[in-house]
Amino acid sequence: MGDPDWAEADRELVWHPYAAMPGAQPPLPVIAAEGCEIELADGRRLIDAMASWWSVIHGHRNPAIMAAVHAQLDRLPHVMFGGLTHAPAVRLCQQLVEMAPREDAGDDARALDKVFLADSGSVAVEVAMKMAIQYQAGRGRPLRQRFLTVRGGYHGDTFGAMSVCDPVNGMHTLFRGALAQQHFVCMPTLETGDDTDVAEVALALAEHGDEIAAFIIEPIVQGAGGMRFHRASYLTAIAALCRQHGVLLICDEIATGFGRTGTLFACEQARVIPDLLCVGKALTGGTMSLAATLTTAEVAAGIAASVAGVFMHGPTFMANPLACAAANASLELLRTRDWRSEVAAIEAQLADGLAACRGLPGVADVRVKGAIGVIQMDRSDRGPALQAAAVARGIWLRPFRDLLYTMPPYTISPAQLAQVVDAMVAAVREA
Numbered sequence: 435m436g437d438p439d440w441a442e443a444d445r446e447l448v449w450h451p452y453a454a455m456p457g458a459q460p461p462l463p464v465i466a467a468e469g470c471e472i473e474l475a476d477g478r479r480l481i482d483a484m485a486s487w488w489s490v491i492h493g494h495r496n497p498a499i500m501a502a503v504h505a506q507l508d509r510l511p512h513v514m515f516g517g518l519t520h521a522p523a524v525r526l527c528q529q530l531v532e533m534a535p536r537e538d539a540g541d542d543a544r545a546l547d548k549v550f551l552a553d554s555g556s557v558a559v560e561v562a563m564k565m566a567i568q569y570q571a572g573r574g575r576p577l578r579q580r581f582l583t584v585r586g587g588y589h590g591d592t593f594g595a596m597s598v599c600d601p602v603n604g605m606h607t608l609f610r611g612a613l614a615q616q617h618f619v620c621m622p623t624l625e626t627g628d629d630t631d632v633a634e635v636a637l638a639l640a641e642h643g644d645e646i647a648a649f650i651i652e653p654i655v656q657g658a659g660g661m662r663f664h665r666a667s668y669l670t671a672i673a674a675l676c677r678q679h680g681v682l683l684i685c686d687e688i689a690t691g692f693g694r695t696g697t698l699f700a701c702e703q704a705r706v707i708p709d710l711l712c713v714g715k716a717l718t719g720g721t722m723s724l725a726a727t728l729t730t731a732e733v734a735a736g737i738a739a740s741v742a743g744v745f746m747h748g749p750t751f752m753a754n755p756l757a758c759a760a761a762n763a764s765l766e767l768l769r770t771r772d773w774r775s776e777v778a779a780i781e782a783q784l785a786d787g788l789a790a791c792r793g794l795p796g797v798a799d800v801r802v803k804g805a806i807g808v809i810q811m812d813r814s815d816r817g818p819a820l821q822a823a824a825v826a827r828g829i830w831l832r833p834f835r836d837l838l839y840t841m842p843p844y845t846i847s848p849a850q851l852a853q854v855v856d857a858m859v860a861a862v863r864e865a
């Protein structure tokens with residue numbers, strides 16, 4: 435079987451993520467997916483060790499999610515959200531609020547019980563940033579329009595989100611004239627680090643606090659910016675510093691949310707409840723595009739007190755009922771299935787299996803956290819070779835820069851994960 439006609443047409447016609455037009459490497463044509471496998475037009479089956487960009491946590495075409503989307507399709511695929519509402523959206527917001535970290539008593543009592551539904555992760559980040567600025571203005575601090583963040587972050591590809599991505603590896607140079615100027619501190623150090631990184635945040639807040647609306651960070655795991663892990667105590671310390679300086683804390687859990695790091699949300703590991711929480715990626719179990727920004731009654735009240743009196747954002751497809759139905763079913767699965775054991779088992783198997791790469795020529799580091807396994811190479815030009823070696827062994831991986839990593843579906847079987855690990859180790863040996 436050769437590639438179908440439409441695959442031929444792709445190269446001259448269809449833009450792919452971070453690609454040239456026409457594309458350099460032809461993408462693999464996919465015709466179906468089920469469980470942890472994707473099926474190519476030529477009949478090959480690949481294990482989706484990326485969980486399709488970390489989203490397909492229950493595997494492809496989970497029956498419960500499929501049934502929920504089918505039922506919703508028969509009733510109400512879409513309706514505008516301005517001035518109208520529907521049960522799938524309300525149910526979803528209820529579920530998110532119930533799952534989000536909260537503190538019910540004491541001085542630190544807070545609940546993330548106000549939800550804005552966005553259509554992608556980048557938009558959820560834009561929404562959180564806009565909320566922070568409107569909140570500060572509503573509380574009499576209109577000059578707080580900038581953000582503080584760490585180097586090595588990734589928050590999306592739209593302008594606001596790009597402005598807080600890593601200034602070197604991100605797209606700052608390219609879009610310099612069009613990007614808002616933000617304040618950066620050093621990358622949080624790894625789990626064994628000392629507290630110089632916290633001291634740098636304290637200094638930045640002391641110097642620039644009165645122009646900073648919020649601190650934004652991917653808690654515990656910096657994902658697309660470099661797959662780096664940091665210690666929970668860092669997050670605990672910066673949350674306290676932010677509070678001290680009247681700076682809101684935005685936790686971008688678009689990658690880490692819904693169990694990926696071993697807890698439902700990564701910020702739980704630091705016992706931190708942010709002022710704004712962004713979720714996306716795994717929200718619908720990888721079925722449709724949907725994201726959300728959760729915040730507190732205090733932030734909502736500040737926004738209501740701003741000049742506009744309302745929050746100034748409202749996407750056309752906000753709260754799309756089909757996407758909400760998929761998300762509701764995916765969250766129900768998380769609430770009823772023992773994903774903690776699944777993630778713990780994946781973590782143990784990855785730690786055990788990828789350890790074989792330690793000390794191999796070309797390998798700079800091997801690290802595992804939750805259902806995330808990372809091999810960092812000592813150079814960044816090996817991606818295509820590593821990917822080809824994995825695909826030849828029936829595994830779909832997409833290395834970037836110097837990183838070969840897997841973030842598999844939680845439902846991956848031990849035998850399938852063994853194949854993923856073997857392919858990663860073999861790819862590294864060959865490269």
Ligand SMILES: *Cc1c(COP(=O)(O)O)cnc(C)c1O
Binds near residue numbers: 556588687
């Ligand atoms: C993927 C990602 C985003 C952007 O989400 P999109 O849905 O691609 O717009 C933002 N923040 C983090 C941490 C991400 O991993």
